[in-house]
Structure formats: C-alpha cells, structure tokens
Amino acid sequence: MPDAPPSPDLSTLPEAEAAPKSRWKPQLVWLVPLVAALIGGWLAVKSVLDQGPVITIVFKNAEGLEAGKTKLKYKDVEIGLVTTVALSQDLKQVVATAELVKDFKPHLVEDTTFWLVKPRISGGSVSGLGTVLSGSFIGVGVGKSALAQKAFTALEVPPVIQVDTPGREFVLRSSDLGSLEMGSPIFFRRLQVGQVVSYRLDQDGRGVDLRIFVNAPYDQYVTENTRFWNASGLDVKLDAGGIEVNTQSMLSILLGGVAFETPPESAAGAVAAADTTFELFAGRGQAMRNPERDVLKMVMLFDESLRGLAPGAIVDFRGIALGEVSAIRVELDPVSRRIIMPVEVNLYPQRLRLRSKEKDQPPLSDEARKRFLDNMVANGLRAQMRSGNLLTGQIYIALDFLPDAPKAGIDWNSAPPQLPTTAGSLGELQATLKNVAGKLEKLPVEQIGTDLRQTLQAANRLMTRLDTQVTPEVVATLSEARKAVDTAQGMMAADKPLQYDTREAIRELGRTAKSLRALSDYLERHPEALLWGKQEDKQ
Incomplete structure (x- = not known):
C-alpha cells in the first residue's frame, strides 16, 4: 500500500475569533405595502360601519321591481336601492331585498309602510304620473312605533294620508259602504277637509267601519255632538215640506263623499278625541232629525186611518218641529172591542222653552215638566193628523190648542204616557164628504130629470114660436125704423131748406144776444136811463 501523506501543521494557523451577531435594519421599501394594508383595512372597516x-319587503308580484334600479324614496328623497328580487319559498309572493342609508335605520319600526309607486286613479285623484318616464319606485311611510323591524309586507294601495300629516282620524259605522271608497272626500260646509282612509267589514258582517282623516285645523269642528252623513250623489227629499234636493259638489255626485255638521239646536260639546266612533247616517235630514239628548216618549191613540203616516214623520207645533214619530202599531182594545192605532212619538221638550230673559235655561225637572204639559192640555192642547203634502199623500201629527175640544188629560200611568188626540182635518173632510154624499142620495133625481125634460120641451116650443111669429114682426118694425132714420138724415142734409132755416135762426139768436149784452152794459153805466130814457151824448 502507498504511504499516507503527512499531516498538515496546524500550529501555524491563526486562532479563530467569534464575531458578534448583526441586527436587521428595516428598509424604506417595505413601508409602501404596510401603508396600503392599513388603508385597505381602514376602508373595509369604514365600509362595514357605513x-x-x-331589509326585506314582500310583494304580491314583481311588477315594477328591478334589482339594482328600483329605488326607495321618502318624500321624493332617495334613501335606498333594491339589491335582489326573488320568489318566496312557496312561490306565492315576491321578496325584494333592499339596502337603505345608515341614517334611516332608527325609522325602521313596526308600523313603517312600503308601497310601489306607479300611475293610479283613485278617489277622483291621479297620482304617480312622474313614474311614466322615470320608472316605478318604492314609497316609504315612517311609522311611530318603538319596535324595530326589518321584514315588511308592502301595501297593495298607497296610503291616502301620511303619518306626519296634521289632523285626526275618526271611525264611522254604517250599515253598508254605498259608493264610498278609499280617497273619497270629506266635506264641512261644502269645503273638502279630509278623505276616507280605509274601510273594513265588521266581524259579524252586519256593518262597515270606515276610518276617515280630517285635516287640521278643520278637525277642531268635530265635536261629541257632530253628525256625519253620506253625501254621495243627489240627496232628494220628498216629505210634508215638499221636494228638496241637496248635494255637496260635483265630485261627491260622481265619486261619493261624507259630510259632517253639528246641529245648531244642540250644545257645541267638547272636541272629539282621535278614533272616536260616530254613526254614518244615510242623509242630512236623518242626521239632523234628533240632535237632542233630552227625549220624552209619549203615545197617541187614533181611531182613523193612518195611511200616509210613517216613522220619522214630524210632530209639529205651529210650524216648529217638536218631535218625530218613532213607531206605529195596531192593537185591539179588549174592553171596547175596537181597533185602535197607537202612535209612539219622541218629543224634545228643550225645543219648547219658557219665556225668560236667561239665554241658557236649565232643563225642567220631571215634576215641573208634568205640571207644564198638564196645564197645556187643560188649555186645549191636542194632537191630530193633518195633510202635509197633497201630491204625495204624506201626513204629519200636529199639536195645537183647540178651545172647543172635550176635556181630557194626560195618562201618566200608561207606559209611555198617553197624550189626548182629536179627529184630524182629514177625518173631518171625509165626514163632510160623507154627509154631502148622503144628502145627494136623498135628492129625487128622477123627478128632477122629468121636470128638467119638461122645461126643455117648453123652452123648445117657445123658441119655435119666436122663430115663426115674433121674428117677422120684429123684422118689419126694424125696417120701418130704418126708413125713419133715412128720412131724418135727408132733412138734415146741408142743401135742404130745413138745414138753411136752422142756420138763419141760430144767427138771429146770436144777434139778439149781442144786442142784449150791449143794453146790459149801457144800463150798468147809466142806470138813470130806466127813468129818464136814453139821452143823447152832449157835445
């Protein structure tokens, strides 16, 4: 094996020293994304806060609704926008989601209303014409409730009166709606002062309740004694007073309306509170018929036909209506076995006042009222039926003093008290006609006819004699008279001797009169001439 290389000498190497850890220094370039992130976060938070x-609004259909275009307006100021339009889960309605401005959040309460504004014709008024060009929008009515709400159901018909309109609402109760509808006008002395807001059928189905709104300041004239009546169309009244036609305006003739007034005979009363319920009468005459609260019920027994007398007929005292007929019945008197006709009436004692300097007289007590009426009956006060209108055959009950009436009194023990009566003028007229008819039946009509026939025959013979005998003699006499007249005219002609002699005689009379006038003048100057004669004038 080859030999291993020699190991390096490490002693000659320098000793290593530990270097300190360096710190990171931020760079300016990193400030840009940091600021951008902060701004984005702030914008996001601001967007959420702003x-x-x-809210959601439920409509019957989506007509006029369009997401991103249909606006919400309050008093023509834009306060929101419809963001989505979708069907409900049961597919029966349309749910519109809308986003409103932040400042309107406190006004989203329980009675806040929404409706679709589009061209409408109702109650004689036209609304929403501006939407023909600009498109439909959702109208908003601010409520007064304290309960917040975010889900609403749109009104099918726009409200007639806004919540912040000054005035008061009242309730009218009627047997039927007639020609009234939402928006029908309310009149006071023929001025339009309000409108019908809504109506609904009673739970028992026997009547209709109408809510009306009377604008301020006219609502102060609605008092506790105010009467309302249906002023729709023409109010034609045909009664004992004749024919009377009333109407409020052309608008009420075409579209209907309601009028109100406080009867002048009744006390003014306190101003009616909001939501007070009043009865809606069929006409003004019926509304003004019984303004008094002090009513005295009495009954009158008649023994004659009551044809033409109906409930509501007036009880008249020398031209003043003191009451009205309330009911008419037919009864069998068990004692006399006669059919009698009880007529119940409502009398208003406050209309018959004692003569006094005091303007406001307190009502009489029951005992004082009895004494007062007993005294009037003792002086001859009786009730009788009289004809009020020969054209319609209507009659009324008249109270009057009849000095020759038999003595009678008020039966206070009966319920109601019984007022004495006497035969009316119609009964007297019928009795007179009956007497006349009886006398006519007793006349010898056949004998009168025979005598009349003989008289006519004698007159015919006389005329025949005059025509055959007297007439020729009369003609001859007239002819002779004509000849005499012609002879006289001939003698008086201008060229006849008689006419000439007459003129000469007249001239001689004139000369004689002139001589006598001269002699009279001379004797007036020389009266001695009567003794000595006329003497010659001395030279």
Missing part, C-alpha cells in the same frame, strides 16, 4: 340596514 353600511346601511338591509
């Missing part, structure tokens, strides 16, 4: 609330 992101508005996301």
Whole structure:
C-alpha cells in the first residue's frame, strides 16, 4: 500500500475569533405595502360601519321591481336601492331585498309602510304620473312605533294620508259602504277637509267601519255632538215640506263623499278625541232629525186611518218641529172591542222653552215638566193628523190648542204616557164628504130629470114660436125704423131748406144776444136811463 501523506501543521494557523451577531435594519421599501394594508383595512372597516340596514319587503308580484334600479324614496328623497328580487319559498309572493342609508335605520319600526309607486286613479285623484318616464319606485311611510323591524309586507294601495300629516282620524259605522271608497272626500260646509282612509267589514258582517282623516285645523269642528252623513250623489227629499234636493259638489255626485255638521239646536260639546266612533247616517235630514239628548216618549191613540203616516214623520207645533214619530202599531182594545192605532212619538221638550230673559235655561225637572204639559192640555192642547203634502199623500201629527175640544188629560200611568188626540182635518173632510154624499142620495133625481125634460120641451116650443111669429114682426118694425132714420138724415142734409132755416135762426139768436149784452152794459153805466130814457151824448 502507498504511504499516507503527512499531516498538515496546524500550529501555524491563526486562532479563530467569534464575531458578534448583526441586527436587521428595516428598509424604506417595505413601508409602501404596510401603508396600503392599513388603508385597505381602514376602508373595509369604514365600509362595514357605513353600511346601511338591509331589509326585506314582500310583494304580491314583481311588477315594477328591478334589482339594482328600483329605488326607495321618502318624500321624493332617495334613501335606498333594491339589491335582489326573488320568489318566496312557496312561490306565492315576491321578496325584494333592499339596502337603505345608515341614517334611516332608527325609522325602521313596526308600523313603517312600503308601497310601489306607479300611475293610479283613485278617489277622483291621479297620482304617480312622474313614474311614466322615470320608472316605478318604492314609497316609504315612517311609522311611530318603538319596535324595530326589518321584514315588511308592502301595501297593495298607497296610503291616502301620511303619518306626519296634521289632523285626526275618526271611525264611522254604517250599515253598508254605498259608493264610498278609499280617497273619497270629506266635506264641512261644502269645503273638502279630509278623505276616507280605509274601510273594513265588521266581524259579524252586519256593518262597515270606515276610518276617515280630517285635516287640521278643520278637525277642531268635530265635536261629541257632530253628525256625519253620506253625501254621495243627489240627496232628494220628498216629505210634508215638499221636494228638496241637496248635494255637496260635483265630485261627491260622481265619486261619493261624507259630510259632517253639528246641529245648531244642540250644545257645541267638547272636541272629539282621535278614533272616536260616530254613526254614518244615510242623509242630512236623518242626521239632523234628533240632535237632542233630552227625549220624552209619549203615545197617541187614533181611531182613523193612518195611511200616509210613517216613522220619522214630524210632530209639529205651529210650524216648529217638536218631535218625530218613532213607531206605529195596531192593537185591539179588549174592553171596547175596537181597533185602535197607537202612535209612539219622541218629543224634545228643550225645543219648547219658557219665556225668560236667561239665554241658557236649565232643563225642567220631571215634576215641573208634568205640571207644564198638564196645564197645556187643560188649555186645549191636542194632537191630530193633518195633510202635509197633497201630491204625495204624506201626513204629519200636529199639536195645537183647540178651545172647543172635550176635556181630557194626560195618562201618566200608561207606559209611555198617553197624550189626548182629536179627529184630524182629514177625518173631518171625509165626514163632510160623507154627509154631502148622503144628502145627494136623498135628492129625487128622477123627478128632477122629468121636470128638467119638461122645461126643455117648453123652452123648445117657445123658441119655435119666436122663430115663426115674433121674428117677422120684429123684422118689419126694424125696417120701418130704418126708413125713419133715412128720412131724418135727408132733412138734415146741408142743401135742404130745413138745414138753411136752422142756420138763419141760430144767427138771429146770436144777434139778439149781442144786442142784449150791449143794453146790459149801457144800463150798468147809466142806470138813470130806466127813468129818464136814453139821452143823447152832449157835445
């Protein structure tokens, strides 16, 4: 084997020394990505913090909705945008997801409303015409609830009144809706002061409740005694007072409406609170018929036909309506076995006031009222039926003083109290006609006819005699008279001697009168001439 190489001499090598560990120094180039990362993070955080609330709105269909284009507006100010439009899980509805501005988050409460704004015609008004060019958008109505909410159901019809509109809502209860609808106008003294907001059927199905809104400041005129009535179309009233036609405006004729007023006879009352319920009457006459709360129920017994008398007919006292008929019945009197006609009436005692200097008289007590009515009946106050309209045959009950009426009094023991009555003018007229008919039946009509026939025959014979005997003599006499007239006219002609002699005689009379006038004048100047005669004038 070859020999191994000799080992190197390590003693001549320098000794190794440990070097200290060096530190890394940052470079400026690394600041750029660091700043970029910080800015990106800040932008991301700011984007999350500035992101508005996301809500869902359920619609019946997607008409007018488009993701990324359909906007949400409150008072025509853009507050959000629809981001997605999708079908619900049951495929029956459309769910629109919208992102709103951050500042609107506190207003997303339970009663906040959403609806699709598009051209509509309702209640005589046209809305949403601007969307014809700009496209549909979602309208927003801010609620007043304190409960936050992010899922909403869109309204099918836009609300008539916004939540922040000054005024108050009231409830009207009616038997049917008539021609009213959402947006129908509300009138006060023929001024449009509000609208019908909504309506719904009662749970029992016997009526309809309408919610109306009266704008401020007109809502202050709605008091506890205010009456509402349906002012739709023409209100034609045909009663004892004649024919009366009322309407509020052309708009109410075409589209319907509601009017209200406080009866002038009733007290003003306090201002009605919001959501107060009122009855909706069919017409103004029915609404104003019974404004008083003080009602005295009485009954009147009639023994004659009541044809033409109906509930609601007035009880009149010398032209003043003191009440109205409330019910009419037919009863058999077990004692006399006669059919009687009880008529129940509602009297308003406050309309018949005592003469006093005080403007506001307190209502009479029950005892004072009884004494007052007993005194009036003792002085001849009676109830009787009278004709109110010969054209329609309607009648009314009149209260009047009849001095010749038999003595009677009020039966306070009956329920209700019974007011004495007397036969009406119609009954008297019928009795008179009956008497006249009876007298006509007693007349000897056949004998009168025979005598009349004989008289006519005698008159015919007389006319025949006049025509055959008297007429020729009369004609001859008239002919002779004509000849005499002609002779007289001939004698009076201008060229006849009689006419000439007459003119000469008239001239002589004129000259004689002139001489007498001269003699009279001379004697007046010379009265001595009667003794001495006329003397010649001295030269």
